[in-house]
Amino acid sequence: MAPPVxxxxxxxxxxxxxxxVEHVTFTVEPGDFLGxxxxxxxxxxxILRGLLGMLRPLHGTLLRPGPETTLGYVPQRRQLDGVFPxxxxxxxxxxxxxxxxxxxxxxxxxxxxVAAALERVGIAALAxxxxxDLSGGQQQRCLLARALVGEPAVLVLDEPTNDLDIGGExxxxxxxxxxxxxxxxxxxxxxxxxxxxxxxxDRLAILHEGRLTIGATESLLTxxxxxxxxxxxxxxxxxxxxxxxxxxxxxxx
Amino acid sequence: xxxxxxxxxxxxxxxxxxTVCLGLLCATLGLFVLLRRIVFVAIAVSEASAGGIAFAFFxxxxxxxxxxxxxxxxxWFLQVGPIALGLLFALAGMTLFAWRSRESRVPSEGTIxxxxxxxxxxxxxFVSKSAQGLEELHQILAGSVVYISDARLDLTVVTTxxxxxxxxxFHKVFLLCSFDEETARTLGYRAGHWSWLLHLIIGxxxxxxxxxxxxxxxxxxxxxxxxxxxxxHDRWAPATRxxxxxxxxxxxxxxxxxxxxxxxxxxxxxxxxxLHYGLAVVTGERGRRWLPIGFxxxxxxxxxxxxxxxxxxxAHVQLVRAPSGKASDGPRPEPGARKLEDxxxxxxxxxxxxxxxxxxxxxxxxxxxxxxxxxxLLEDLDVGVRRTVIELIGExxxxxxxxxxxxxxxxxxxxxxxxxxxxxxxELGDAFGFESLLHILEHGDDPFVREEAVSILRRSTGVExxxxxxxxxxxxxxxxxxxxxxxWWEQHEGRLKxxxxxxxxx
Numbered sequence: 001m002a003p004p005v006x007x008x009x010x011x012x013x014x015x016x017x018x019x020x021v022e023h024v025t026f027t028v029e030p031g032d033f034l035g036x037x038x039x040x041x042x043x044x045x046x047i048l049r050g051l052l053g054m055l056r057p058l059h060g061t062l063l064r065p066g067p068e069t070t071l072g073y074v075p076q077r078r079q080l081d082g083v084f085p086x087x088x089x090x091x092x093x094x095x096x097x098x099x100x101x102x103x104x105x106x107x108x109x110x111x112x113x114v115a116a117a118l119e120r121v122g123i124a125a126l127a128x129x130x131x132x133d134l135s136g137g138q139q140q141r142c143l144l145a146r147a148l149v150g151e152p153a154v155l156v157l158d159e160p161t162n163d164l165d166i167g168g169e170x171x172x173x174x175x176x177x178x179x180x181x182x183x184x185x186x187x188x189x190x191x192x193x194x195x196x197x198x199x200x201x202d203r204l205a206i207l208h209e210g211r212l213t214i215g216a217t218e219s220l221l222t223x224x225x226x227x228x229x230x231x232x233x234x235x236x237x238x239x240x241x242x243x244x245x246x247x248x249x250x251x252x253x
Numbered sequence: 254x255x256x257x258x259x260x261x262x263x264x265x266x267x268x269x270x271x272t273v274c275l276g277l278l279c280a281t282l283g284l285f286v287l288l289r290r291i292v293f294v295a296i297a298v299s300e301a302s303a304g305g306i307a308f309a310f311f312x313x314x315x316x317x318x319x320x321x322x323x324x325x326x327x328x329w330f331l332q333v334g335p336i337a338l339g340l341l342f343a344l345a346g347m348t349l350f351a352w353r354s355r356e357s358r359v360p361s362e363g364t365i366x367x368x369x370x371x372x373x374x375x376x377x378x379f380v381s382k383s384a385q386g387l388e389e390l391h392q393i394l395a396g397s398v399v400y401i402s403d404a405r406l407d408l409t410v411v412t413t414x415x416x417x418x419x420x421x422x423f424h425k426v427f428l429l430c431s432f433d434e435e436t437a438r439t440l441g442y443r444a445g446h447w448s449w450l451l452h453l454i455i456g457x458x459x460x461x462x463x464x465x466x467x468x469x470x471x472x473x474x475x476x477x478x479x480x481x482x483x484x485x486h487d488r489w490a491p492a493t494r495x496x497x498x499x500x501x502x503x504x505x506x507x508x509x510x511x512x513x514x515x516x517x518x519x520x521x522x523x524x525x526x527x528l529h530y531g532l533a534v535v536t537g538e539r540g541r542r543w544l545p546i547g548f549x550x551x552x553x554x555x556x557x558x559x560x561x562x563x564x565x566x567x568a569h570v571q572l573v574r575a576p577s578g579k580a581s582d583g584p585r586p587e588p589g590a591r592k593l594e595d596x597x598x599x600x601x602x603x604x605x606x607x608x609x610x611x612x613x614x615x616x617x618x619x620x621x622x623x624x625x626x627x628x629x630l631l632e633d634l635d636v637g638v639r640r641t642v643i644e645l646i647g648e649x650x651x652x653x654x655x656x657x658x659x660x661x662x663x664x665x666x667x668x669x670x671x672x673x674x675x676x677x678x679x680e681l682g683d684a685f686g687f688e689s690l691l692h693i694l695e696h697g698d699d700p701f702v703r704e705e706a707v708s709i710l711r712r713s714t715g716v717e718x719x720x721x722x723x724x725x726x727x728x729x730x731x732x733x734x735x736x737x738x739x740x741w742w743e744q745h746e747g748r749l750k751x752x753x754x755x756x757x758x759x
Contacts, residue, residue: 052435053439071439073436073439075435079435083287083288084428084489085483085487086487086488086489087487087488090488090489091432094432094436094440097425097429097440098440100425103423130487133487146436156439
């Protein structure tokens with residue numbers, strides 16, 4: 001059996017010695033699609049930084065994949081400054097910088113791989129356009145292409161559907177599902193909206209008021225479970241075979 | 254026609270070469286500064302660098318190291334200390350700002366403001382407590398690449414080549430870390446270290462640019478070419494190319510304006526660069542098509558001109574070998590001897606501005622050997638030209654300069670220029686200037702000139718013997734005051750020595 005891609009064992013993560021999240025224990029197995037869900041400020045980004053190796057644990061053991069495992073990362077689109085004069089192809093090419101080398105120029109095969117990655121996410125025609133001129137959904141696809149161009153075994157996405165309309169959301173998530181099925185990529189997706197991952201992730205990690213609840217989507221995505229986690233009445237409805245999480249206005253007493 | 258066009262570059266090779274180097278370096282780095290939104294950080298770091306330079310002069314005063322008037326070279330500490338400490342302070346400032354920018358509790362602009370105020374204040378305090386450095390600090394703020402020394406030019410060229418090489422080699426990773434630091438980390442780059450290295454490069458470039466060309470020139474090159482490139486292009490490489498073209502074109506146009514209409518080079522280059530940016534703004538979308546090509550065409554003459562001026566400089570410092578492949582064994586030729594004739598001819602120009610600019614170039618290029626030609630300009634009919642030459646002779650210094658200024662005192666008709674000459678003499682350590690100041694008090698027609706003369710007298714002697722410059726010199730109170738000054742002069746004449754630390758004669 002292949003070892004887990006990520007393993008958190010009683011991990012505490014935080015900044016300047018102060019823990020933001022504590023007692024985090026979970027694993028991500030090869031081929032998993034894990035949705036890390038929680039409201040803004042719950043500590044999702046802190047766990048994400050731990051996953052990416054940007055934060056060292058204050059406590060506990062955190063095992064990450066070695067350098068032989070390629071990791072693709074899709075940051076929050078809003079973190080990137082649109083003032084940079086970069087085309088879509090320039091941005092995607094950045095995903096190949098480690099292969100190209102520090103001081104070498106990209107070779108034709110690198111450009112071919114960029115074109116293929118753009119083709120894969122459906123925006124090949126936009127390669128020469130400035131990144132800043134794209135719509136939110138197109139920018140997200142561009143960042144996904146950059147993460148995929150290095151043919152990663154693990155893909156980590158930070159709020160990839162933020163500020164997208166319903167069409168944009170489903171396009172990105174369908175794309176992720178395709179990538180996962182075709183290439184067996186392990187996916188960890190961070191989002192603050194449970195509905196976004198309800199129909200795509202195999203497993204959910206729900207972060208609420210400092211507690212992390214992890215389980216298979218099927219078992220966690222029930223009205224009872226979610227009501228217990230969130231401390232308010234939550235129902236899970238099925239519409240056209242797709243699950244939708246509904247929060248009720250009055251808190252449960 | 255061609256001669257007329259090329260004349261400024263032939264006459265000011267060192268300053269043109271330095272301007273081109275600063276343009277190349279700052280324009281390339283400017284794109285990173287603009288895109289990382291750290292223009293204000295760069296301004297604060299420049300103040301830190303100025304603080305370092307001022308601190309070096311303060312240290313020199315504390316250690317008793319002083320510049321000798323007329324000496325061929327400054328003491329070693331004064332040659333190396335200011336740039337070394339300026340660089341050190343700039344790098345420390347950049348490191349501090351790079352570190353502080355991660356702290357989110359206070360706005361980063363606040364920290365930058367604190368850095369700017371503290372560094373600027375310390376610079377002025379250090380200079381006020383040292384006997385020298387005021388001129389350097391003034392040059393840093395106003396910019397005076399025209400007077401660049403060989404040592405500063407060498408430093409500028411070497412720094413430019415070194416830093417541009419590092420930038421060219423690692424521009425991909427600098428760009429990635431600037432655009433998306435988190436992704437850079439996931440790709441295996443130590444993004445924090447790369448960003449810090451880029452900050453250090455910017456700090457080093459700023460420090461050298463300030464020392465060589467001054468604040469205005471450095472920031473004009475840092476901001477305007479990059480902005481023009483970003484306005485005209487959506488891609489990194491063309492934006493960089495256009496920024497470099499604008500910098501070269503601006504440097505060439507600025508140097509030409511400096512010579513032709515006797516403008517200070519820093520503002521001249523800044524205006525030239527602003528014209529390029531203005532064109533990019535005014536022409537809008539249409540300009541995006543043809544302006545980049547236009548700028549490349551305008552920049553093209555800079556390449557042969559830079560090559561020529563570089564050759565001139567290298568020949569001047571004797572690095573270029575003789576055609577045989579061996580270093581020339583003969584006596585070292587007079588620096589730039591083939592240019593001296595042309596410049597002396599230009600001193601006869603019908604335009605006062607050209608005569609002034611030529612005088613400046615002569616003084617910057619040849620120093621003391623130019624005195625004989627400069628002295629001839631002391632008889633110029635134009636007051637502005639005479640004033641420039643008096644200042645230049647004072648800056649060159651030495652006994653020959655002192656004698657030339659003394660001779661000029663007998664001939665000068667303008668009270669204002671007599672005062673300037675007397676002041677220059679006193680700055681040179683020649684107490685003969687006092688006699689002239691007293692002459693101005695007694696016979697000067699302009700009360701403001703008399704007031705300045707009294708002020709210089711008080712400052713240079715540390716003595717207060719009265720005299721109301723705004724009143725009639727023949728008024729009884731002023732006559733008495735004048736008698737006291739004359740008695741003081743009679744008592745001290747021939748025995749006064751200037752204290753180099755305080756500038757006061759005792």
